[in-house]
Structures are given as C-alpha cells and as structure tokens.
Amino acid sequence: MTKKTTICSKLYMPLKDYPTFNLEKAVCNHGFFMMAPNVWDPSTKQFTRPLRLADSVNSVKVTISQPHDCSLLLIEVHDMECISDLDKEAIRAQVARMMRLSPKDEKDLQEFQNIHPKFKNMGFGRIFRAPSFFEDVVKSMLLCFCSLQNSLTMAKMLCDLQSELSNGLKRKRNSVRNFPSAKELAGIDVEILKDHCKLGLRAKHIHEFAKDYHRGRYRLRNFEKCASHEELYQKLMKIKGCGAYVSNNVLMCLGFYEKVPIDTETVRHLQEVCMQASPLYFFCFIVFFHQP
Incomplete structure (x- = not known):
C-alpha cells in the first residue's frame, strides 16, 4: 500500500x-x-x-x-x-x-520592557491576538460573564458551524475548520446561531455586529483613525454587546493598555488566589482597576 x-x-x-x-x-x-x-x-x-x-x-x-x-x-x-x-x-x-510583528508593536514592547526589565528576561510583552479585528471582537464577547471553559466551548462550536457552512451544511473529510467570517455569520438566521453554538443572549449581538461589519460599518481602519484611547473606547462602547470589559479587551488587542479588562470571572479567580495570600493586596487591586 x-x-x-x-x-x-x-x-x-x-x-x-x-x-x-x-x-x-x-x-x-x-x-x-x-x-x-x-x-x-x-x-x-x-x-x-x-x-x-x-x-x-x-x-x-x-x-x-x-x-x-x-x-x-x-x-x-x-x-x-x-x-x-x-x-x-x-x-x-x-x-x-x-x-504583533510590526514597528509599532516592537516600539511598545521595548518601552514596556525598559520600564519592567524583569519581563524582558522572561520574554513577556507581546499580547497574542486573532488574525482579524472581527475575530478579536467576537471572541472578546465570548469571554464576557462566563467561565473560560464555556468560552472555549462556544468558540469551538462557532468553528464547527463554519465548517458546515463552508461545505453547504455537508461536512467534508478534509474541510478546513476556521473561525467564521462576518459574511458567514451575517448570512445565517440568529436562532441557528443561538441554538447551534449555545451563545445565549450573545447570539443576537454577535449576529448584529457581523451584519454591520460585513456592510462596512465597522472597519479596523475606521477605529485606527481615532485620536485617543478614550475616543476609541467610546466608539467601541456603541457596539451592542461591547460593554466595558469587552471594549477594554478589544483595546488591548489593538495595542491600547490604559485599562485592564476585568469581569466577574476575573474577580472570582483573583479572590480565590489572592485572598488566601494577601486580602489587602486583593482589595487594593480591585479598587485600583475599577477606577473610572
């Protein structure tokens, strides 16, 4: 053989x-x-x-x-x-x-590591992101108000759906299972998206964002024209489904680190880890990162 x-x-x-x-x-x-x-x-x-x-x-x-x-x-x-x-x-x-292989990202990395030399030795400073702005936004929505395991499950189901959509609802043995594009998500019924991927209330927001993105309303170049972090933050907050946590997570993906994305799951994790070691540290952390 x-x-x-x-x-x-x-x-x-x-x-x-x-x-x-x-x-x-x-x-x-x-x-x-x-x-x-x-x-x-x-x-x-x-x-x-x-x-x-x-x-x-x-x-x-x-x-x-x-x-x-x-x-x-x-x-x-x-x-x-x-x-x-x-x-x-x-x-x-x-x-x-x-x-994050670009002159801007390298400049940001060097400035960060100059302030915190220990992270340079650790090789830390580049924050991983998706190959597209659209995928960054949708995945940020998936992270909100649930455990990481649930977020991973929803992402997997979206990729399973994409495989079916790309093959006319008939899975091929050698099909490439990618994260769905805005066009693919915009072209299906929101109830299919909700039931197939177990997205709950996120389904409507993700579907609306996909339709608007596919129509050209939300383009990365439009966000890059924003003059400041605050202007970009307010622009993201106008997207349905993008609250403070999602917007800050997207900002992190875009290279803006003024605010740390924190949701209830982050607080729960910190409480489990930090409260045992130092309750005062946990309290100071929460107060600091919840400042407006």
Missing part, C-alpha cells in the same frame, strides 16, 4: 527587526491562544490554525514554528503546492498581526 504524501508549502518571515521574539511567549500569554481554531503543541512548540487566503473566503491550515537559529519564522502551508503572491501576502499579514 502506497503511503499518502502530504503536500506542504513553506513560507518564511525574517525576525531581524524583532531580536527578542519568542514564538512560545508570543502565543501562550492569555486565554485567546486556547480558543478554537488555535492549537498550540507544547511538545513541538508549534502553532497551528487556519488562515484566510487573499479572497477572504477560502482558508488553508498553517503551522508556525521558530527554528533554533531564531532568525525567522517558518510557516508551513498544508495542502497547497503553489501559492500565489497575493495569498502569500495575506498569510504573512495575518501571522504578523497575531504575533
């Missing part, structure tokens, strides 16, 4: 402008990396997930790793023998966004 060979194309991203970059630290720093369709393999230190091609419709699975010389990122594109220049550009742009 002939062994089936897997087609895999390779792309590279140089890291010469990002000397402190560490793939594991760039990915495994908060709950987003655990949410489907993201997969981190701690044994091989490889990150796998689907990314959109240049047409914004089709997806391809990629595996990202950092060879030992640390001077580049290796992006393995599965089941594609020939990749167009436009698709290569789209893939690299999404990887750069997730890993």
Whole structure:
C-alpha cells in the first residue's frame, strides 16, 4: 500500500527587526491562544490554525514554528503546492498581526520592557491576538460573564458551524475548520446561531455586529483613525454587546493598555488566589482597576 504524501508549502518571515521574539511567549500569554481554531503543541512548540487566503473566503491550515537559529519564522502551508503572491501576502499579514510583528508593536514592547526589565528576561510583552479585528471582537464577547471553559466551548462550536457552512451544511473529510467570517455569520438566521453554538443572549449581538461589519460599518481602519484611547473606547462602547470589559479587551488587542479588562470571572479567580495570600493586596487591586 502506497503511503499518502502530504503536500506542504513553506513560507518564511525574517525576525531581524524583532531580536527578542519568542514564538512560545508570543502565543501562550492569555486565554485567546486556547480558543478554537488555535492549537498550540507544547511538545513541538508549534502553532497551528487556519488562515484566510487573499479572497477572504477560502482558508488553508498553517503551522508556525521558530527554528533554533531564531532568525525567522517558518510557516508551513498544508495542502497547497503553489501559492500565489497575493495569498502569500495575506498569510504573512495575518501571522504578523497575531504575533504583533510590526514597528509599532516592537516600539511598545521595548518601552514596556525598559520600564519592567524583569519581563524582558522572561520574554513577556507581546499580547497574542486573532488574525482579524472581527475575530478579536467576537471572541472578546465570548469571554464576557462566563467561565473560560464555556468560552472555549462556544468558540469551538462557532468553528464547527463554519465548517458546515463552508461545505453547504455537508461536512467534508478534509474541510478546513476556521473561525467564521462576518459574511458567514451575517448570512445565517440568529436562532441557528443561538441554538447551534449555545451563545445565549450573545447570539443576537454577535449576529448584529457581523451584519454591520460585513456592510462596512465597522472597519479596523475606521477605529485606527481615532485620536485617543478614550475616543476609541467610546466608539467601541456603541457596539451592542461591547460593554466595558469587552471594549477594554478589544483595546488591548489593538495595542491600547490604559485599562485592564476585568469581569466577574476575573474577580472570582483573583479572590480565590489572592485572598488566601494577601486580602489587602486583593482589595487594593480591585479598587485600583475599577477606577473610572
């Protein structure tokens, strides 16, 4: 029996402008990396997930790793023998966004690590995010007012739904299971979204946001035009389903760190961990981060 060979194309991203970059630290720093369709393999230190091609419709699975010389990122594109220049550009742009590989992000990182040198030694400072602004907003909505496990389950169900939608409600054996796009979510009935993915009240808000985003009402470039953190915060707060916690989480994804996103689940976790060690520390933490 002939062994089936897997087609895999390779792309590279140089890291010469990002000397402190560490793939594991760039990915495994908060709950987003655990949410489907993201997969981190701690044994091989490889990150796998689907990314959109240049047409914004089709997806391809990629595996990202950092060879030992640390001077580049290796992006393995599965089941594609020939990749167009436009698709290569789209893939690299999404990887750069997730890993925060940009001059602005590097400047922010260096300023932060200069203030807190111990984090430089730890390789901490890049906050992982999704390959798209739309996915960041929806996943931030999934994190609100529930346990992390429930958030992970909802994200997985959304990816399962996307697989069914992309194949005409008929799952194919080799289908790429990606996070749904705004167009895909906008095109289905909100009740299907609610029942299939167990989103509860979030279903209506996510569906409305998907429709508005697909129509062009919410574009990343429109948010980037905001002159200040406060202006951007107020713009996000106008999106239904984006309260203070969701807005602050999205702001963190956009590179604004003036406010720390805290919800009841965060408080509960801190109470469990910190109250035993130092009740005064817990009290001061809550008072500080709930200041307007």
